[in-house]
Amino acid sequence: MSEKLIEFKNVTYFYDTDEDEENRPQPSPAIKDINIAFSKGEFAAVLGHNGSGKSTLAKMCNAILIPTSGEVTVEGMSTSDEENGDLIRRKVGMVFQNPDNQIVATIVEDDVAFGPENLGVEPTEIRRRVDESLKAVNMYDFRLKQPHNLSGGQKQRVAIAGVLAMRTDVIVLDEPTAMLDPVGRADVLATVHRLNRDYGITVIMVTHFMDEAVQADRVIVMNKGSIVLDGTPEEVFSNTAAVKSCGLDVPQSTEFCSRIGIKNTVLTAESAVEEIMNIYGGGAK
Amino acid sequence: MISDISIGQYFTGNSFLHKMDARMKFILVFALLVFVFLCKSFFSLALMVVFTVFAVILSKVPFKMVLKSIKPLVIIILFTALLNIFYTTGGTTYFEWHSLKLTEKGINTAIFMAVRILVLVVISSLLTYTTTPTMLTDAIERLLSPLSVFHIKVHTLAMMMTLALRFIPTLVEEIERIMNAQKARGAELETGGLIARSKALVPIFVPLMVSSFRRAYELAFAMTCRCYTGGEGRTRMKQMKLKPRDFIAAVFVAALLAGVLVLNHFFEAVI
Numbered sequence: 001m002s003e004k005l006i007e008f009k010n011v012t013y014f015y016d017t018d019e020d021e022e023n024r025p026q027p028s029p030a031i032k033d034i035n036i037a038f039s040k041g042e043f044a045a046v047l048g049h050n051g052s053g054k055s056t057l058a059k060m061c062n063a064i065l066i067p068t069s070g071e072v073t074v075e076g077m078s079t080s081d082e083e084n085g086d087l088i089r090r091k092v093g094m095v096f097q098n099p100d101n102q103i104v105a106t107i108v109e110d111d112v113a114f115g116p117e118n119l120g121v122e123p124t125e126i127r128r129r130v131d132e133s134l135k136a137v138n139m140y141d142f143r144l145k146q147p148h149n150l151s152g153g154q155k156q157r158v159a160i161a162g163v164l165a166m167r168t169d170v171i172v173l174d175e176p177t178a179m180l181d182p183v184g185r186a187d188v189l190a191t192v193h194r195l196n197r198d199y200g201i202t203v204i205m206v207t208h209f210m211d212e213a214v215q216a217d218r219v220i221v222m223n224k225g226s227i228v229l230d231g232t233p234e235e236v237f238s239n240t241a242a243v244k245s246c247g248l249d250v251p252q253s254t255e256f257c258s259r260i261g262i263k264n265t266v267l268t269a270e271s272a273v274e275e276i277m278n279i280y281g282g283g284a285k
Numbered sequence: 286m287i288s289d290i291s292i293g294q295y296f297t298g299n300s301f302l303h304k305m306d307a308r309m310k311f312i313l314v315f316a317l318l319v320f321v322f323l324c325k326s327f328f329s330l331a332l333m334v335v336f337t338v339f340a341v342i343l344s345k346v347p348f349k350m351v352l353k354s355i356k357p358l359v360i361i362i363l364f365t366a367l368l369n370i371f372y373t374t375g376g377t378t379y380f381e382w383h384s385l386k387l388t389e390k391g392i393n394t395a396i397f398m399a400v401r402i403l404v405l406v407v408i409s410s411l412l413t414y415t416t417t418p419t420m421l422t423d424a425i426e427r428l429l430s431p432l433s434v435f436h437i438k439v440h441t442l443a444m445m446m447t448l449a450l451r452f453i454p455t456l457v458e459e460i461e462r463i464m465n466a467q468k469a470r471g472a473e474l475e476t477g478g479l480i481a482r483s484k485a486l487v488p489i490f491v492p493l494m495v496s497s498f499r500r501a502y503e504l505a506f507a508m509t510c511r512c513y514t515g516g517e518g519r520t521r522m523k524q525m526k527l528k529p530r531d532f533i534a535a536v537f538v539a540a541l542l543a544g545v546l547v548l549n550h551f552f553e554a555v556i
Contacts, residue, residue: 062510064506064509064510086512086514089509089510089511089512090512093510093511094507094510096503096506096507098503100455100500101500101503101504101507102503102504102507103451104447104448104451104504104507104508104511105419105447105451106417106418106419106447106450106451107417107419109522110417110419110522110523113522113523114511114513115511115512116520116522117519117520117521117522118511118512118513118514118518118519119512120518120519120520121520122520123520123521123522123523123524126520126521126522127522130522144297146295146454147451148454148455148458162511163511166511166512
């Protein structure tokens with residue numbers, strides 16, 4: 001029904017190992033025979049604990065990593081074809097975990113301009129895009145500041161603006177909030193959601209925070225290089241046993257409701273309260 | 286500590302000097318540095334001093350900040366002055382002790398040299414105070430671009446400079462973190478002689494190197510993701526255009542040169 005933007009077909013990926021070290025045990029693939037598609041406009045969260053292959057999956061979306069076997073296509077272009085690399089990266093932008101290691105310039109607005117400058121966009125158009133992108137992430141007032149004076153959350157929003165200014169269709173975020181404090185996390189998340197809602201940008205967000213995944217349209221749970229669960233947050237988290245077998249927790253509210261034996265598709269504290277009131281709270285008023 | 290880093294320290298402002306084209310500023314500063322060496326008499330040097338003070342006022346950079354850029358050089362200035370006092374002789378002798386002679390010419394030269402260094406430092410730091418490091422590297426890239434005829438990759442060099450400047454504060458932060466981590470494990474960094482202290486630096490610089498390589502690797506990834514493929518086909522958001530104010534400044538500096546030469550001609554040379 002909806003348009004497939006990024007498609008993984010039987011994708012397997014092995015990280016390079018030194019061939020000299022013959023005694024090294026055969027490495028297990030970071031990603032094993034994965035088939036998945038992301039469609040336009042969706043907000044997908046990829047969950048998994050360390051070593052589940054979630055970051056590898058993210059890096060394959062814009063031809064940073066090329067599948068060892070199988071094929072990844074972005075709007076029909078295969079990432080295995082080296083000539084497509086740049087075209088694909090014009091469509092799929094990426095934000096990394098460490099905000100310090102992805103900011104290139106010494107002034108915020110110069111950094112946001114870096115992407116469009118590389119694309120050869122006209123100067124006046126770059127100016128327009130930079131201002132617009134900074135406003136979209138609420139960092140316009142900081143445009144002349146130096147990145148090292150910003151907080152982690154602010155830096156990450158600058159990084160997002162940098163991708164936004166390139167006008168990509170997709171933003172892939174690889175654990176963008178892992179190094180941030182709770183306030184920074186909330187800021188970045190709100191920003192990403194707004195971009196998805198208001199600008200129709202497809203978001204693929206790798207995370208290991210349950211509460212971040214809950215807010216997505218679609219949750220994909222990975223374990224040992226395979227996709228274990230794939231569905232709406234309700235579908236995924238109601239399968240408590242499967243989620244836990246991947247070494248992950250379900251959101252606290254879900255856990256609580258399933259323990260006291262009511263619906264286990266409750267995802268947030270608010271809806272848990274509502275549900276409990278519905279069942280037990282009839283006389284409380 | 287972080288805010289103390291003054292390499293590429295840009296003072297945010299909107300003055301005449303801030304608005305000037307970085308390329309023109311670069312050329313003019315270079316010219317001014319040459320002029321300082323052309324000065325032969327106190328009067329021509331005084332003209333340079335007046336000009337420098339005028340430039341500082343024009344830049345609206347607080348005097349306090351300018352003084353800060355002089356501070357690390359005080360020792361060098363004193364040392365130069367001291368050497369000149371005793372090694373230059375001539376004119377009236379005020380004081381003599383063994384082979385050391387304090388003469389009129391010696392004192393004059395010492396003062397002249399000290400003032401000369403001061404002017405040099407203030408003029409060049411004005412450039413970095415009023416120009417962002419990005420603009421500066423941009424200017425260098427554009428000024429050097431004729432060199433690409435000789436297959437010198439000017440853009441790559443400029444990009445390396447930008448990245449180096451960008452990562453100075455990050456690495457300073459990192460050093461602090463590593464030092465604290467090593468101190469927490471009982472490393473003694475501030476005691477012992479020179480050798481013991483230099484040895485204590487090894488466990489700081491090894492992790493720093495390792496993490497720098499990791500950063501470089503990640504940064505390269507991030508730059509690739511943003512379609513960076515080198516200098517070809519790149520555009521710039523900030524265009525450099527010479528405006529009337531740049532030519533006014535150039536004319537002004539040219540007039541200064543004339544002034545220096547005239548004063549040199551009419552007054553007695555100190556050196």
